[in-house]
Amino acid sequence: MSTKSLTGASIAAVILSILSNGDSYGYDIINQVRERSGDEIEWKAGSLYPVMHRMQTNGWIEDYWHEPKGERRRRYYRITPKGVKALEKERKQWMTTHRLLLSLWTEAGFSPEVAQ
Amino acid sequence: MSTKSLTGASIAAVILSILSNGDSYGYDIINQVRERSGDEIEWKAGSLYPVMHRMQTNGWIEDYWHEPKGERRRRYYRITPKGVKALEKERKQWMTTHRLLLSLWTEAGFSPEVAQ
DNA sequence: TCTACACATATAGATTATCTATGCAACTTT
């Protein structure tokens, strides 16, 4: 089983959500995830980039180069209308599973402050 | 990308959570998931059983046959102490990702009644 | 100026996870 770091259900949702808050690039996305999760989620570049490329061929995101003089160039991504729809779908699925888990945890008597 | 029905992050958590509420068997787990999710999550037997077997080799669950006379036999599963620990870990990871998504969705201005 | 480190992107190859399709068999309902 071995828990994966970039877990299927959430990768797309997280990336699309980040891009909904503004264009970004690979390295920055990794940092945002680490910072926003309080250092609990650490994505590897070697795992993220292939995912980004796949999302691009799906038409969910688009890229453009940003290369100001004297600065390192960065490949920025923006979310497309198709990506917005995909995110909406992912969001619904996530919440469906979340509600399922919450109901199971409540029944099992797990503490609400964690399951909140 | 194509969203998977038995998605990595949640399969183990859902199964272990169900077994925390009492022993169960494959077919019943599928039904519980369908009913509890309001028909939104439909797991296939062909996908579930291999997962159950894998969880068993991980030592997270144990099986035993239940075959009363005149009834179909069922392979029941119970969660092990190792499984309880695994669930606790999965639960934390799920909530970490959930909080991350909620924070991103709040920032993006998605309606709270969905993101709740 | 040399070195080390953070920044930034990328791919190949191996491994693992998952889906689809199919098979079997017993019980139950019509």
Place this chain on the structure above:
DNA sequence: AAAGTTGCATAGATAATCTATATGTGTAGA
């Protein structure tokens, strides 16, 4: 007796993911 539901299972194909590795630029400090 036929059809449907219950119940478990695996093979083969496909897809997703990880590990390791590669490349190059800019910056800070010795």
